[in-house]
Amino acid sequence: MNQNVSDLLEMSRVYGSDERFVVKGGGNTSLKEDGVLYVKASGHALSTIEEDGFVRMSTEALNDMWKMKFPEDPAEREKLVLQAMMDARLEGETQRPSVEALLHAIIEYRFVVHLHPAMVNGLTCSQLGEEGMKSMFPDALWIDIVNPGFILAKTVRDAQRVYLETHPRQPKVIFLQNHGVFVAGDSKEEIDQTYEHIMSTLDHYVVRKPNFSAVRVHSAKVEQFQKALGDDPSWLFLMNHELGSFLKDEESFYPLSSSFTPDHIVYSGVAPMWVDSSIFKKDDLKKELAVRIGEYQKRYEKDPKIIAVQQLGVFSVNESARTLFLDSVKVAVFTTSFGGPKFMEKSFIDFIKTWEVESYRSKILA
Ligand SMILES: [Zn+2]
Numbered sequence: 001m002n003q004n005v006s007d008l009l010e011m012s013r014v015y016g017s018d019e020r021f022v023v024k025g026g027g028n029t030s031l032k033e034d035g036v037l038y039v040k041a042s043g044h045a046l047s048t049i050e051e052d053g054f055v056r057m058s059t060e061a062l063n064d065m066w067k068m069k070f071p072e073d074p075a076e077r078e079k080l081v082l083q084a085m086m087d088a089r090l091e092g093e094t095q096r097p098s099v100e101a102l103l104h105a106i107i108e109y110r111f112v113v114h115l116h117p118a119m120v121n122g123l124t125c126s127q128l129g130e131e132g133m134k135s136m137f138p139d140a141l142w143i144d145i146v147n148p149g150f151i152l153a154k155t156v157r158d159a160q161r162v163y164l165e166t167h168p169r170q171p172k173v174i175f176l177q178n179h180g181v182f183v184a185g186d187s188k189e190e191i192d193q194t195y196e197h198i199m200s201t202l203d204h205y206v207v208r209k210p211n212f213s214a215v216r217v218h219s220a221k222v223e224q225f226q227k228a229l230g231d232d233p234s235w236l237f238l239m240n241h242e243l244g245s246f247l248k249d250e251e252s253f254y255p256l257s258s259s260f261t262p263d264h265i266v267y268s269g270v271a272p273m274w275v276d277s278s279i280f281k282k283d284d285l286k287k288e289l290a291v292r293i294g295e296y297q298k299r300y301e302k303d304p305k306i307i308a309v310q311q312l313g314v315f316s317v318n319e320s321a322r323t324l325f326l327d328s329v330k331v332a333v334f335t336t337s338f339g340g341p342k343f344m345e346k347s348f349i350d351f352i353k354t355w356e357v358e359s360y361r362s363k364i365l366a
Contacts, residue, residue, distance in 0.1 A: 004033050004110070005051060007188040011113055012053075016046025020117055020199070023327050024320055026263050027115040027180065030104040035059050039104050041095035055097040061088035062105040066157070070150065074351065081150040102153035106160065108170050109184035113191050116180035116263055118327050119202045122334020124177050125260040125342055132338045133175050136201050140173035145344065147351050148262060152176070173198065178261050178344045202334075210333040212240045212326075221280065221312055228286040229307070229315060236322050239313035242329055247311055250274055255332035256308070256325075258343035262352045267324035268316075269305035270349055277310040302353070 001009075008031040015021045015029075028040035037057045040046070044053035065084050070077045085097055098104070104112045123129050123136075130142045141163055146155045160170050172194060174182040181198065185191045217239045229235050246253050253274060259265045273296045275289070282288040296304050305321040308314045316322035335341040344352075 001051060002033075004031050005038065007031075008038060008054070008111065009049065009051065011111070011188055011191060012040070012046045012049045015113060015115060015195070016049065020119070021115045021195075022046055022117075023323050024263070024267060027113075028098040028100055028104070029114065030054075030101075030112045032059060032105075032110055036090065037062060037101070037105050039101045040098045042098055043096075055093050055095050055101075056090040057085075057088045057093075057097060057101060057105070058090060059105055062102060064088075065102065074147065078149055078355070099149050100152075102150065103156055103182070106153060106157050107182065107184045109172065110186045111188065111191055112182060112184045113195070114180065114182045116261060117199070118330035119199065119206065119334055120175070120181045121179075121261060121331045122206065123202065123338055124175050124179060124181070125331050126335035126337075127339030127342050129175070129177060129338055129342065132205070136205060137173060137175075137198070139167075139171060140175055141171040143174060143176045145177040145179070145348055147348065148179075148355070178342070178348070180261065206334055206337045208333055208336050210242050210330045212242055215239060215241050215244050217313060224280070224285065225289075225309060225312065225315070228289045230286075233317050235307070235315040235317060236319065237313055237315055238322055238326070242333060243314060246329070246332070247308060247313070249310060250276065253308060253310075255335065255341045256328060259349055260328050260331050260341070260343060262344075264324050264328050265344075265349060265352045267305070267320045268328065269302060269321065270300050270353060272306035272308045272314070272325070273304035275307060275309045277312070279309075 008029060012029045016027070021027070027046060029046065030037055030039040035058065037059050038054040039057060040049065041053055041055045065088070068084060070080055085101055089097065100114060104114070123132055126132070133140055133142050141159055143152075143156055143159060146152050156174060163171055172184045176182070183191055183194045183198070185194060222237055226235065226237065246256050256272060257274070258271050273292070275292060279285060279288055279292070293304060305317040306314060306325050314325065316325060332341055
Protein backbone atom coordinates (compact mmCIF):
# COMPACT_ATOMS: atom_id res chain seq x y z
CA MET A 1 0.00 0.00 0.00
CA ASN A 2 1.48 3.35 -0.94
CA GLN A 3 1.61 6.40 1.34
CA ASN A 4 -1.33 8.22 -0.25
CA VAL A 5 -3.62 5.22 0.09
CA SER A 6 -2.61 4.70 3.71
CA ASP A 7 -3.21 8.42 4.40
CA LEU A 8 -6.66 8.05 2.81
CA LEU A 9 -7.46 5.06 5.03
CA GLU A 10 -6.19 6.79 8.15
CA MET A 11 -8.20 9.95 7.54
CA SER A 12 -11.32 7.96 6.75
CA ARG A 13 -11.06 5.98 9.97
CA VAL A 14 -10.11 8.89 12.23
CA TYR A 15 -12.91 11.19 11.04
CA GLY A 16 -15.30 8.28 10.68
CA SER A 17 -14.84 7.27 14.34
CA ASP A 18 -15.28 10.77 15.73
CA GLU A 19 -18.92 11.50 16.40
CA ARG A 20 -18.39 15.24 16.11
CA PHE A 21 -17.86 14.54 12.40
CA VAL A 22 -19.76 11.39 11.47
CA VAL A 23 -22.89 9.57 12.56
CA LYS A 24 -24.08 6.32 10.98
CA GLY A 25 -21.25 6.06 8.47
CA GLY A 26 -22.31 9.23 6.66
CA GLY A 27 -19.81 11.02 4.45
CA ASN A 28 -17.18 9.81 2.04
CA THR A 29 -13.54 10.28 1.14
CA SER A 30 -11.37 10.06 -1.96
CA LEU A 31 -7.87 10.19 -3.37
CA LYS A 32 -6.73 11.07 -6.87
CA GLU A 33 -3.49 9.53 -8.05
CA ASP A 34 -2.10 8.92 -11.54
CA GLY A 35 -5.44 9.24 -13.31
CA VAL A 36 -7.26 7.05 -10.80
CA LEU A 37 -9.92 8.20 -8.36
CA TYR A 38 -10.17 6.03 -5.24
CA VAL A 39 -13.62 6.83 -3.88
CA LYS A 40 -15.55 5.23 -1.06
CA ALA A 41 -17.88 2.50 -2.23
CA SER A 42 -21.53 2.75 -1.28
CA GLY A 43 -22.44 1.01 1.96
CA HIS A 44 -19.08 1.06 3.77
CA ALA A 45 -18.70 2.82 7.11
CA LEU A 46 -15.72 5.19 7.20
CA SER A 47 -14.71 4.16 10.72
CA THR A 48 -13.75 0.60 9.78
CA ILE A 49 -12.95 1.00 6.10
CA GLU A 50 -10.22 -1.09 4.44
CA GLU A 51 -8.60 -0.62 1.07
CA ASP A 52 -11.32 -2.78 -0.50
CA GLY A 53 -13.89 -0.24 0.69
CA PHE A 54 -12.80 2.02 -2.14
CA VAL A 55 -13.71 1.80 -5.80
CA ARG A 56 -11.04 2.72 -8.33
CA MET A 57 -12.34 4.82 -11.18
CA SER A 58 -10.82 6.42 -14.25
CA THR A 59 -10.71 10.20 -13.78
CA GLU A 60 -10.67 10.54 -17.56
CA ALA A 61 -13.88 8.54 -17.93
CA LEU A 62 -15.47 10.58 -15.15
CA ASN A 63 -14.46 13.84 -16.83
CA ASP A 64 -15.86 12.55 -20.12
CA MET A 65 -19.28 12.34 -18.48
CA TRP A 66 -19.52 16.13 -18.87
CA LYS A 67 -19.59 15.65 -22.62
CA MET A 68 -22.55 13.29 -22.40
CA LYS A 69 -26.16 14.38 -22.74
CA PHE A 70 -28.48 13.21 -19.98
CA PRO A 71 -32.30 13.37 -20.08
CA GLU A 72 -34.23 16.01 -18.13
CA ASP A 73 -36.46 13.52 -16.35
CA PRO A 74 -34.83 13.00 -12.93
CA ALA A 75 -35.43 9.25 -12.68
CA GLU A 76 -34.24 8.58 -16.24
CA ARG A 77 -31.26 10.88 -15.76
CA GLU A 78 -30.07 9.35 -12.48
CA LYS A 79 -30.35 5.87 -13.97
CA LEU A 80 -28.10 6.78 -16.91
CA VAL A 81 -25.71 8.75 -14.70
CA LEU A 82 -25.35 5.74 -12.43
CA GLN A 83 -24.67 3.54 -15.46
CA ALA A 84 -22.01 5.96 -16.73
CA MET A 85 -20.40 5.98 -13.28
CA MET A 86 -20.38 2.19 -13.19
CA ASP A 87 -18.73 2.23 -16.64
CA ALA A 88 -16.07 4.65 -15.37
CA ARG A 89 -14.76 2.08 -12.87
CA LEU A 90 -11.45 0.37 -13.54
CA GLU A 91 -11.62 -3.15 -14.80
CA GLY A 92 -12.36 -5.72 -12.13
CA GLU A 93 -14.18 -3.30 -9.81
CA THR A 94 -17.51 -4.71 -8.70
CA GLN A 95 -18.74 -2.29 -6.06
CA ARG A 96 -20.93 0.70 -6.52
CA PRO A 97 -19.15 4.06 -6.08
CA SER A 98 -20.53 6.69 -3.70
CA VAL A 99 -23.25 8.79 -5.32
CA GLU A 100 -21.00 11.77 -4.73
CA ALA A 101 -18.10 10.30 -6.80
CA LEU A 102 -18.66 12.74 -9.65
CA LEU A 103 -18.31 15.64 -7.24
CA HIS A 104 -15.09 14.19 -5.83
CA ALA A 105 -13.76 13.90 -9.37
CA ILE A 106 -14.19 17.59 -10.28
CA ILE A 107 -12.17 18.78 -7.29
CA GLU A 108 -8.58 19.39 -8.38
CA TYR A 109 -6.90 18.51 -5.06
CA ARG A 110 -5.48 15.10 -4.18
CA PHE A 111 -7.63 14.32 -1.13
CA VAL A 112 -11.28 15.05 -0.46
CA VAL A 113 -12.95 14.38 2.88
CA HIS A 114 -16.70 14.99 2.75
CA LEU A 115 -18.61 14.89 6.05
CA HIS A 116 -21.90 15.94 7.60
CA PRO A 117 -20.85 17.24 11.05
CA ALA A 118 -23.74 18.49 13.21
CA MET A 119 -21.97 21.75 13.96
CA VAL A 120 -21.32 22.39 10.26
CA ASN A 121 -24.95 21.59 9.50
CA GLY A 122 -25.98 24.07 12.18
CA LEU A 123 -24.61 26.56 9.67
CA THR A 124 -25.76 24.92 6.42
CA CYS A 125 -29.31 24.37 7.74
CA SER A 126 -29.90 27.88 9.06
CA GLN A 127 -31.60 31.02 7.81
CA LEU A 128 -28.35 33.01 7.75
CA GLY A 129 -26.06 30.16 6.73
CA GLU A 130 -24.57 31.76 3.65
CA GLU A 131 -24.00 35.13 5.35
CA GLY A 132 -22.45 33.36 8.33
CA MET A 133 -20.15 31.38 6.08
CA LYS A 134 -18.99 34.49 4.23
CA SER A 135 -17.91 36.20 7.42
CA MET A 136 -16.30 33.12 8.99
CA PHE A 137 -14.84 31.43 5.89
CA PRO A 138 -14.45 34.06 3.14
CA ASP A 139 -12.51 31.73 0.80
CA ALA A 140 -15.06 28.93 0.95
CA LEU A 141 -17.80 28.26 -1.57
CA TRP A 142 -21.51 28.10 -0.69
CA ILE A 143 -23.86 25.91 -2.72
CA ASP A 144 -27.61 26.36 -2.37
CA ILE A 145 -29.62 23.18 -2.01
CA VAL A 146 -30.10 21.20 -5.22
CA ASN A 147 -30.95 17.57 -5.84
CA PRO A 148 -28.03 15.26 -5.01
CA GLY A 149 -26.11 13.21 -7.56
CA PHE A 150 -25.53 14.62 -11.02
CA ILE A 151 -27.27 17.99 -10.48
CA LEU A 152 -25.23 18.69 -7.36
CA ALA A 153 -21.96 17.88 -9.14
CA LYS A 154 -22.95 20.07 -12.09
CA THR A 155 -23.94 22.96 -9.81
CA VAL A 156 -20.60 22.79 -7.98
CA ARG A 157 -18.71 22.58 -11.26
CA ASP A 158 -20.43 25.74 -12.55
CA ALA A 159 -19.76 27.53 -9.24
CA GLN A 160 -16.07 26.52 -9.33
CA ARG A 161 -15.75 28.19 -12.72
CA VAL A 162 -17.21 31.44 -11.44
CA TYR A 163 -14.94 31.20 -8.38
CA LEU A 164 -11.88 30.80 -10.62
CA GLU A 165 -12.61 34.17 -12.25
CA THR A 166 -11.47 35.85 -9.02
CA HIS A 167 -9.26 33.20 -7.40
CA PRO A 168 -6.07 31.48 -8.61
CA ARG A 169 -7.24 28.00 -7.61
CA GLN A 170 -10.44 26.10 -6.81
CA PRO A 171 -11.94 26.48 -3.33
CA LYS A 172 -10.70 23.95 -0.77
CA VAL A 173 -13.87 24.18 1.27
CA ILE A 174 -17.39 23.82 -0.13
CA PHE A 175 -20.43 24.17 2.13
CA LEU A 176 -23.56 22.51 0.81
CA GLN A 177 -26.85 23.89 2.09
CA ASN A 178 -28.85 21.28 4.05
CA HIS A 179 -26.15 18.68 3.51
CA GLY A 180 -22.59 19.12 4.83
CA VAL A 181 -19.10 20.14 3.76
CA PHE A 182 -16.42 19.08 1.26
CA VAL A 183 -12.84 19.71 2.36
CA ALA A 184 -10.02 19.24 -0.14
CA GLY A 185 -6.25 19.41 0.05
CA ASP A 186 -3.08 17.91 -1.33
CA SER A 187 -2.01 16.30 1.93
CA LYS A 188 -3.47 14.73 5.05
CA GLU A 189 -1.98 17.55 7.14
CA GLU A 190 -3.77 20.13 5.03
CA ILE A 191 -7.13 18.37 5.43
CA ASP A 192 -6.61 18.09 9.19
CA GLN A 193 -5.70 21.78 9.49
CA THR A 194 -8.72 22.85 7.47
CA TYR A 195 -11.15 20.75 9.54
CA GLU A 196 -9.53 21.99 12.72
CA HIS A 197 -10.00 25.57 11.50
CA ILE A 198 -13.64 24.98 10.52
CA MET A 199 -14.57 23.33 13.81
CA SER A 200 -12.75 25.78 16.07
CA THR A 201 -14.17 28.78 14.21
CA LEU A 202 -17.72 27.42 14.45
CA ASP A 203 -17.17 26.50 18.08
CA HIS A 204 -16.20 30.09 18.75
CA TYR A 205 -19.23 31.55 16.92
CA VAL A 206 -21.87 29.18 18.26
CA VAL A 207 -23.75 30.81 21.14
CA ARG A 208 -25.64 27.76 22.36
CA LYS A 209 -24.65 24.10 22.48
CA PRO A 210 -26.93 21.10 22.95
CA ASN A 211 -27.41 19.97 26.52
CA PHE A 212 -28.10 16.24 26.59
CA SER A 213 -27.95 15.84 30.35
CA ALA A 214 -30.48 13.55 32.00
CA VAL A 215 -33.82 14.77 33.29
CA ARG A 216 -36.51 13.11 35.37
CA VAL A 217 -39.07 11.25 33.28
CA HIS A 218 -42.69 10.31 33.96
CA SER A 219 -41.98 6.58 33.99
CA ALA A 220 -45.61 5.55 34.41
CA LYS A 221 -46.69 7.56 31.37
CA VAL A 222 -43.73 6.32 29.34
CA GLU A 223 -44.76 2.77 30.15
CA GLN A 224 -48.38 3.50 29.27
CA PHE A 225 -47.40 4.98 25.92
CA GLN A 226 -44.89 2.22 25.24
CA LYS A 227 -47.65 -0.33 25.83
CA ALA A 228 -49.98 1.49 23.44
CA LEU A 229 -47.26 1.40 20.78
CA GLY A 230 -46.88 -2.34 21.20
CA ASP A 231 -43.63 -4.28 20.99
CA ASP A 232 -43.36 -4.88 17.26
CA PRO A 233 -41.31 -2.88 16.43
CA SER A 234 -39.89 -2.29 19.88
CA TRP A 235 -39.69 1.46 20.19
CA LEU A 236 -36.78 3.08 22.04
CA PHE A 237 -37.50 5.83 24.53
CA LEU A 238 -35.40 8.96 24.73
CA MET A 239 -35.48 12.08 26.88
CA ASN A 240 -32.92 14.65 27.93
CA HIS A 241 -32.65 18.26 29.00
CA GLU A 242 -32.58 19.63 25.45
CA LEU A 243 -35.57 17.58 24.33
CA GLY A 244 -37.43 18.79 27.40
CA SER A 245 -37.41 22.34 26.08
CA PHE A 246 -38.38 21.31 22.52
CA LEU A 247 -41.25 19.16 23.82
CA LYS A 248 -43.00 21.90 25.81
CA ASP A 249 -45.62 22.43 23.11
CA GLU A 250 -46.03 22.21 19.35
CA GLU A 251 -44.59 25.68 18.83
CA SER A 252 -41.39 24.93 20.72
CA PHE A 253 -41.12 21.70 18.72
CA TYR A 254 -41.00 23.62 15.43
CA PRO A 255 -37.15 23.45 15.03
CA LEU A 256 -37.42 19.63 14.97
CA SER A 257 -40.61 19.35 12.94
CA SER A 258 -39.10 18.62 9.52
CA SER A 259 -35.90 17.41 7.82
CA PHE A 260 -32.53 19.13 7.75
CA THR A 261 -30.53 16.84 5.43
CA PRO A 262 -30.91 13.70 3.29
CA ASP A 263 -29.37 11.56 6.07
CA HIS A 264 -32.09 12.69 8.46
CA ILE A 265 -34.77 11.68 5.96
CA VAL A 266 -33.18 8.31 5.22
CA TYR A 267 -32.87 7.24 8.87
CA SER A 268 -35.37 9.26 10.92
CA GLY A 269 -38.06 9.69 8.29
CA VAL A 270 -39.46 12.74 6.56
CA ALA A 271 -40.78 14.31 9.78
CA PRO A 272 -41.32 13.25 13.38
CA MET A 273 -44.88 12.53 14.40
CA TRP A 274 -46.07 15.03 17.03
CA VAL A 275 -48.44 13.84 19.74
CA ASP A 276 -49.85 16.38 22.20
CA SER A 277 -50.28 15.45 25.85
CA SER A 278 -54.08 15.51 25.61
CA ILE A 279 -53.85 11.99 24.19
CA PHE A 280 -53.52 10.69 27.75
CA LYS A 281 -57.03 11.95 28.49
CA LYS A 282 -58.51 9.60 25.90
CA ASP A 283 -60.27 6.49 27.16
CA ASP A 284 -58.46 4.21 24.78
CA LEU A 285 -54.89 5.42 24.27
CA LYS A 286 -54.00 2.56 21.95
CA LYS A 287 -56.95 3.18 19.66
CA GLU A 288 -56.37 6.94 19.57
CA LEU A 289 -52.69 6.41 18.81
CA ALA A 290 -53.58 4.10 15.93
CA VAL A 291 -55.83 6.84 14.50
CA ARG A 292 -53.02 9.40 14.71
CA ILE A 293 -50.52 7.04 13.12
CA GLY A 294 -53.05 6.47 10.35
CA GLU A 295 -53.26 10.23 9.77
CA TYR A 296 -49.49 10.43 9.65
CA GLN A 297 -49.26 7.61 7.10
CA LYS A 298 -51.85 9.30 4.94
CA ARG A 299 -50.03 12.61 5.03
CA TYR A 300 -46.47 11.36 4.48
CA GLU A 301 -47.07 8.03 2.71
CA LYS A 302 -44.67 6.42 5.21
CA ASP A 303 -44.74 5.00 8.71
CA PRO A 304 -43.41 7.34 11.39
CA LYS A 305 -39.91 6.52 12.61
CA ILE A 306 -39.91 9.11 15.38
CA ILE A 307 -42.86 9.86 17.65
CA ALA A 308 -42.47 12.94 19.84
CA VAL A 309 -44.83 13.14 22.78
CA GLN A 310 -45.44 16.51 24.39
CA GLN A 311 -43.72 16.89 27.77
CA LEU A 312 -42.86 13.19 27.86
CA GLY A 313 -40.11 12.21 25.44
CA VAL A 314 -39.36 10.73 22.06
CA PHE A 315 -39.90 7.18 20.79
CA SER A 316 -37.68 5.93 17.96
CA VAL A 317 -38.44 2.94 15.77
CA ASN A 318 -34.82 1.76 15.91
CA GLU A 319 -31.32 2.76 16.93
CA SER A 320 -30.46 4.45 13.59
CA ALA A 321 -33.61 6.58 13.68
CA ARG A 322 -32.71 7.65 17.21
CA THR A 323 -29.09 8.47 16.37
CA LEU A 324 -30.06 10.68 13.42
CA PHE A 325 -32.89 12.29 15.36
CA LEU A 326 -30.42 13.24 18.10
CA ASP A 327 -28.18 14.64 15.37
CA SER A 328 -31.05 16.83 14.17
CA VAL A 329 -31.55 18.03 17.75
CA LYS A 330 -27.90 19.14 17.76
CA VAL A 331 -28.31 20.81 14.37
CA ALA A 332 -31.46 22.59 15.55
CA VAL A 333 -29.66 23.96 18.61
CA PHE A 334 -26.68 25.14 16.54
CA THR A 335 -28.98 26.94 14.05
CA THR A 336 -30.05 29.32 16.81
CA SER A 337 -26.64 30.96 16.34
CA PHE A 338 -27.35 31.66 12.67
CA GLY A 339 -30.90 32.98 12.51
CA GLY A 340 -32.81 29.76 13.23
CA PRO A 341 -33.56 26.56 11.32
CA LYS A 342 -34.05 26.23 7.60
CA PHE A 343 -35.47 22.86 6.58
CA MET A 344 -35.23 21.15 3.23
CA GLU A 345 -38.07 22.26 0.97
CA LYS A 346 -40.75 19.74 0.14
CA SER A 347 -39.63 19.14 -3.46
CA PHE A 348 -36.15 18.12 -2.28
CA ILE A 349 -37.59 15.96 0.48
CA ASP A 350 -39.77 14.20 -2.10
CA PHE A 351 -36.79 13.62 -4.36
CA ILE A 352 -34.84 11.93 -1.54
CA LYS A 353 -37.89 9.95 -0.46
CA THR A 354 -38.04 8.27 -3.82
CA TRP A 355 -34.38 8.29 -4.75
CA GLU A 356 -33.32 4.75 -5.50
CA VAL A 357 -29.66 5.39 -4.64
CA GLU A 358 -30.51 6.47 -1.10
CA SER A 359 -32.75 3.48 -0.47
CA TYR A 360 -29.90 1.28 -1.66
CA ARG A 361 -27.59 2.92 0.86
CA SER A 362 -29.92 2.62 3.85
CA LYS A 363 -30.60 -1.00 2.93
CA ILE A 364 -26.90 -1.88 2.85
CA LEU A 365 -26.08 -0.09 6.09
CA ALA A 366 -29.06 -1.65 7.84
ZN1 LIG B 1 -22.96 13.90 1.67
